[in-house]
Amino acid sequence: MTAYPFEAPESQALLERAARVTPGGVNSPVRAFRAVGGTPRFMASAQGPWLRDVDGREYVDLVCSWGPMILGHAHPGVMAAVQEAATRGFSFGTPSENEVALAEEIVARVEPVEQVRLVSSGTEATMSAIRLARGFTGRSKVVKFAGCYHGHVDALLASAGSGVATFALPDSAGVPASSAGETIVLPYNDVEALEAAFAEHGAEIAAVITEAAAGNMGVVPPLPGFTEAMRRVTREHGALLISDEVMTGFRCSAAGWYGVEGPYDGGAPDLFTFGKVMGGGFPAAAFGGRADVMAMLAPLGPVYQAGTLSGNPVATAAGLATLRGCTPEVYQRLADVSSAIATATTQELSRHGIPHVVQWAGSMFSVFFREEAVHNYDDAKAQNSQAFSAFFHSMLSQGVHLPPSAFEAWFVSAAHDDAAVDKVVSALPAAARAVTE
Numbered sequence: 001m002t003a004y005p006f007e008a009p010e011s012q013a014l015l016e017r018a019a020r021v022t023p024g025g026v027n028s029p030v031r032a033f034r035a036v037g038g039t040p041r042f043m044a045s046a047q048g049p050w051l052r053d054v055d056g057r058e059y060v061d062l063v064c065s066w067g068p069m070i071l072g073h074a075h076p077g078v079m080a081a082v083q084e085a086a087t088r089g090f091s092f093g094t095p096s097e098n099e100v101a102l103a104e105e106i107v108a109r110v111e112p113v114e115q116v117r118l119v120s121s122g123t124e125a126t127m128s129a130i131r132l133a134r135g136f137t138g139r140s141k142v143v144k145f146a147g148c149y150h151g152h153v154d155a156l157l158a159s160a161g162s163g164v165a166t167f168a169l170p171d172s173a174g175v176p177a178s179s180a181g182e183t184i185v186l187p188y189n190d191v192e193a194l195e196a197a198f199a200e201h202g203a204e205i206a207a208v209i210t211e212a213a214a215g216n217m218g219v220v221p222p223l224p225g226f227t228e229a230m231r232r233v234t235r236e237h238g239a240l241l242i243s244d245e246v247m248t249g250f251r252c253s254a255a256g257w258y259g260v261e262g263p264y265d266g267g268a269p270d271l272f273t274f275g276k277v278m279g280g281g282f283p284a285a286a287f288g289g290r291a292d293v294m295a296m297l298a299p300l301g302p303v304y305q306a307g308t309l310s311g312n313p314v315a316t317a318a319g320l321a322t323l324r325g326c327t328p329e330v331y332q333r334l335a336d337v338s339s340a341i342a343t344a345t346t347q348e349l350s351r352h353g354i355p356h357v358v359q360w361a362g363s364m365f366s367v368f369f370r371e372e373a374v375h376n377y378d379d380a381k382a383q384n385s386q387a388f389s390a391f392f393h394s395m396l397s398q399g400v401h402l403p404p405s406a407f408e409a410w411f412v413s414a415a416h417d418d419a420a421v422d423k424v425v426s427a428l429p430a431a432a433r434a435v436t437e
């Protein structure tokens with residue numbers, strides 16, 4: 001069947017079996033390889049920086065579960081914490097100490113966050129933050145930026161990044177016009193458009209939600225002054241600013257993107273959302289911020305929000321062990337590994353005369369196959385996705401698993417040792433050649 005460098009018969013068989021009982025054979029669309037073609041690899045196990053698929057092949061993992069696995073797979077400290085928690089029960093449906101400890105850990109790291117509520121996914125975190133902002137302000141409109149992804153929340157799917165960008169969907173079917181009509185979509189990094197939207201609708205806007213540094217259209221950091229402008233304009237009009245740090249939180253630095261770019265002139269965002277790293281590979285996420293805003297939440301206030309598995313004891317144990325494991329040495333290793341891989345990639349692509357640009361947010365980076373810098377979603381869409389697909393498949397065939405989309409960040413972990421980095425680097429010459437063929 002294949003135009004791809006090698007086949008994966010066991011993965012293919014599993015995909016066919018899965019497709020009989022699950023739409024497209026996957027439980028999250030970005031896993032499906034639709035953008036790059038070929039068969040998604042079904043993984044059997046993972047250790048450190050390595051993934052092992054059901055065909056017995058090994059890959060250096062540059063997806064890291066789309067961000068969470070910052071310490072690497074099956075990290076011994078996280079494993080011990082999970083095992084210890086699991087022996088004491090899987091879910092209590094009552095408060096428990098690990099929830100308190102995880103909340104304390106987050107509040108201690110991100111200075112403007114005074115209170116947090118734990119949830120199970122980034123989607124729940126942003127959905128709840130939006131509801132809270134609406135409840136607090138008594139307004140209904142929300143501003144988001146094209147190419148930013150905040151989970152599959154009805155109001156936030158318009159012109160979204162991640163899988164919505166990967167599959168070039170205009171928007172999602174099934175979102176009622178009444179819901180989409182409350183969303184104002186603006187170009188990222190465009191202060192003029194922001195000011196114009198507020199000049200027209202300022203009194204109706206509950207919140208601006210932004211990826212702290214965009215990572216779901218590839219990595220596109222805010223231009224200098226953009227975050228400050230969002231803060232200024234929202235303040236002037238009585239709207240809240242929500243910084244979505246689901247991807248950047250505890251990855252870009254111990255305090256996430258806020259630790260890289262903040263504190264901001266004019267004040268911090270009112271609310272933050274977190275996920276990925278803070279769950280250590282388990283379903284844990286959070287939203288939090290100003291205590292007076294958080295006090296609007298049930299049981300204290302009138303904004304309802306809840307979850308059977310929120311603050312799950314095993315997930316919070318994994319999250320705590322992961323956050324506590326994120327030492328300065330871990331952040332240094334992330335920076336060194338990212339820089340080694342990005343530098344080698346750019347050298348090899350340049351040697352073959354392939355137009356590209358590498359963009360960064362802390363140690364998070366991605367490679368766009370286009371010459372000019374990418375500042376917004378239109379720029380990101382103007383990359384050469386076919387070049388990426390050829391590059392991706394060559395890397396995969398040589399044992400390096402990149403995200404299967406040109407619109408995603410490349411993630412590394414502190415467990416990426418020199419052997420893993422060498423394997424990536426040695427795969428680059430053939431991958432660059434594949435782009436030119």
Ligand code: PLP
Nearest residue numbers: 121122123149150151244246247
């Ligand atoms: N917000 C951002 C910035 C994300 O990157 C994601 C997921 O990729 C989400 C929200 C949604 O998180 P989840 O997939 O856990 O629902």
